[in-house]
Amino acid sequence: MAKRADGGRGEAGPAKRADGGRGQAGPAKRADARRNYERLLVAAGQAFAEHGADDVSLEEIARRAGVGIGTLYRHFPSRQALLEAVYADQVEGLEVLAGKLLTAESPGDAVAEWLHALVTFGRTKRSLSAALVEMIGRDSELLSACGATLRRCSTAVVQRAQDAGVVRADVQGTDLLRLTHGLILASDAGAGEAGQTERMLRLVIDGLLTGGSAEPAS
Amino acid sequence: MAKRADGGRGEAGPAKRADGGRGQAGPAKRADARRNYERLLVAAGQAFAEHGADDVSLEEIARRAGVGIGTLYRHFPSRQALLEAVYADQVEGLEVLAGKLLTAESPGDAVAEWLHALVTFGRTKRSLSAALVEMIGRDSELLSACGATLRRCSTAVVQRAQDAGVVRADVQGTDLLRLTHGLILASDAGAGEAGQTERMLRLVIDGLLTGGSAEPAS
DNA sequence: TAACTATACGGAGGATCCCTCCGTTTTGCA
C-alpha cells in the first residue's frame, strides 16, 4: 500500500492546471505533441485503474503510451499533474456522456447508463483518491469545479427522467452521486466477488424507478 | 504529495500488530532491542509530524534514531507497521494523559489541556491519514479500537468537568473529537497563519464553559 | 518542392529509496 513515488524534494508546485491540449490559451501545440498528450492520458487512466494510482511507475505509463519518459515529464511535470489531468479528463468525459444522454431515446435507460458510468468513474476515482487527498486544500478549486460539473450533469439527467415520469419525483441528482459513492465503498469493503456491484446497482436502479417502491422483487 | 515508498511488490502482509516492546506476550525482548524500538518510535513520530508521513525516507528515520536501517526493518517490517505503531503509541500517550487529567486540580483546565492534546494529536494524525487510509478496511480493528479509547477518555474528562459544574451539560465527550477534527481541517484549509488554530481553539473552549454562552467576547 | 527553425522527442545517467542478507557485536545467563 501507498507505493510509488519518491525522489522526494521535487517541489511539484501548484501543478499549473496542465492545460490539456485542447483549446484554451497557448501558442497552439504541435500535432505530435497533442497526440502524445492524449496517449499519455489514456495510458495513465488505464494503468491507474488497473494497479492503483500509487502503484504504477511513471516509466511504465510512458512505455504503455509508446513515448519516452522525457516526453511524459514535459507534458506532466509531476505525478500530481498527471493525476489531476486524468481526473479532469474523466469528468469531462462524463460531461460529454451526460450531453448525449440528454437527447437519448429512453430517459429511463439514460439514468441507468449514467449510474453505470458513475460507478466506473468512481472506481477509478477511488484509486486516485489516496493521492487526490493530498491536493485537497492546495488546489481544491479543481476538485470543487469537477464536483459542480458532476452535480449539474446528474441533476439534468435525473430531471429529464422525472419529467418523463419514469423516475420517482423525490430523487435528487446529487443522490446518485452519494449512492454510487456508497455503493463502491460497500462493494470493495465486503470482499465482493465480481458482479456483486452489478447486482447492487440494478437494485438501486429499480428503486429509483416509479412504481417499483411497493414490492421489491424477491 | 504522495511521496515515498516504492520497491513495489513488497507484499507487506497484515503487519502483525508490531506488538511493541512493552509487556504483553513474547519471550521478553532484550534491553537494547526495547531501547531501539522506543527511539525509532520517537524519531518516526517527529519525522512524520515535520515532513508528512509519506515524505520521510525510512533511512532518515533510522538515522535520526541513531540505528541502522536493518534495525528499523527488524522492528517494523514495513512502513505500514511503523505507521500503525506510531499511531497506537500516540493514542496510548493520550490515554495516559487523560488518566492524569482525571485527577488534576482544575477539571476545567483539564478539558482545555485535553483539547490542546487532541489538536496536536490530530495534526499528526492528519499527516498520517493519507497513509492510514490505506489500512482502513484491512486492519481497521486497530483504528476502531483506538477510536473507542479516545471516545472513552474524552467522555471521562468532560464528565468530570460537568460534575464540577464548569462545562455545559449539553456537551458530549465525542463532541470534542469532532470539534478538533473540524478545527484542524479548517485551519489548514484556510492558509492559516500560526496562532490561528490557537485562537479558534480558545474560542471553542470558551464556548464549552458554563455561562459563557450569552455574550461572545467582542 | 526544398531549406530552415522552433518545438518535441527519447533515453542515458545521477541521485534516492526500498528492502534483504549476513558478518559482527552485545546481552543475559550459567
Add this chain to the structure above:
DNA sequence: TGCAAAACGGAGGGATCCTCCGTATAGTTA
C-alpha cells in the same frame, strides 16, 4: 568468565524519480 542466542548495522541489488541534451520532426517560408 565463557557462551549462545538475539540484535545490530550497513553494503548491495533492484527499482524509481527526474533532469539534461543531442537528435528527429512538424510547420513555415521562399
